Amino acid sequence: MRYEQHYAWSILLRLFHWSFALSIVVLVVTGFYIHFPWTNTLIEGETSFPVATMRYIHFIAGFVFTGAILARLYLLVFGNKQERFWDFLPVTPRNISNMFHTAKLYLYFTEEHRPRIGHNVLAGIIYIITFIMALIQMLAGFYMLYPESAAWQKWGLFFLGSQQQGRHLHFLIMWYFIIFAVAHIYIVIWNDIKTREGLISSIFNGTKYISSDNP
Ligand code: HEM
Numbered sequence: 237m238r239y240e241q242h243y244a245w246s247i248l249l250r251l252f253h254w255s256f257a258l259s260i261v262v263l264v265v266t267g268f269y270i271h272f273p274w275t276n277t278l279i280e281g282e283t284s285f286p287v288a289t290m291r292y293i294h295f296i297a298g299f300v301f302t303g304a305i306l307a308r309l310y311l312l313v314f315g316n317k318q319e320r321f322w323d324f325l326p327v328t329p330r331n332i333s334n335m336f337h338t339a340k341l342y343l344y345f346t347e348e349h350r351p352r353i354g355h356n357v358l359a360g361i362i363y364i365i366t367f368i369m370a371l372i373q374m375l376a377g378f379y380m381l382y383p384e385s386a387a388w389q390k391w392g393l394f395f396l397g398s399q400q401q402g403r404h405l406h407f408l409i410m411w412y413f414i415i416f417a418v419a420h421i422y423i424v425i426w427n428d429i430k431t432r433e434g435l436i437s438s439i440f441n442g443t444k445y446i447s448s449d450n451p
């Protein structure tokens with residue numbers, strides 16, 4: 237079988253991906269610690285400040301996460317063809333057909349893989365949900381971080397309710413990201429083995445290989 241090389245992901249998208257993925261790992265670990273400090277907190281303020289340090293790392297990672305998601309929102313409209321939202325949402329007959337076909341493939345009802353340079357539409361829908369979750373998580377984070385800011389308090393109260401409700405939602409949405417990450421890594425490895433398109437390396441080098449028998 238012959239394969240053609242295609243440039244799929246810009247440098248900005250790849251930078252987004254890895255800063256988003258790595259910041260989430262840091263945010264989950266430090267977030268768990270903020271929720272339930274698992275070391276002996278009696279030492280806090282004596283010789284070390286574990287809770288304060290974890291919170292500080294959480295906030296730094298929170299800013300990386302925010303920068304990443306803002307870059308992705310820009311790419312949703314101004315990125316290359318594969319990065320724009322209408323390329324991977326079920327808004328055209330071709331995309332709707334891809335969504336049903338991918339569902340069949342993932343349920344093992346068919347073995348036929350229909351190559352695309354960009355995301356398949358099922359993945360695309362989940363990515364958009366993930367970006368919305370990221371925006372809510374960001375709002376809840378800044379709502380807690382800046383109690384003195386009238387603007388964050390106004391928007392936080394309007395969308396999330398009280399500080400305590402916002403904090404609870406922030407904790408629950410963490411579980412969305414944990415489940416997403418596990419399922420995502422499983423699915424990209426599954427696709428990488430099945431399709432031989434260099435999917436995983438594409439998120440490092442930007443390049444995918446599409447069979448020229450199936451343009
Ligand atoms: C995927 C992203 C994130 C995850 C998984 C996450 C997770 C968590 C968790 C589990 C908590 C503890 C909540 C509790 O007490 O029950 C927390 C607290 C907090 N997070 Fe996040 N967070 C994320 C993003 C952010 C962002 C973007 C910011 C903004 C800078 C932020 C700021 C905060 C603040 C201010 C607190 C409260 C700290 C405290 O009261 O000591 N978080 N986070």
Ligand code: HEM
Nearest residue numbers: 256257260354355356359363366417420421424435436439
């Ligand atoms: C070993 C770790 C990881 C690998 C190998 C990996 C690989 C990939 C690959 C190959 C894609 C493109 C798949 C497609 O075309 O649908 C992708 C997309 C994506 N990944 Fe990951 N990923 C990893 C970890 C993560 C983590 C931890 C997160 C966040 C929790 C994440 C979030 C995303 C998002 C949001 C996209 C969509 C990219 C976009 O268009 O914005 N990834 N990843």
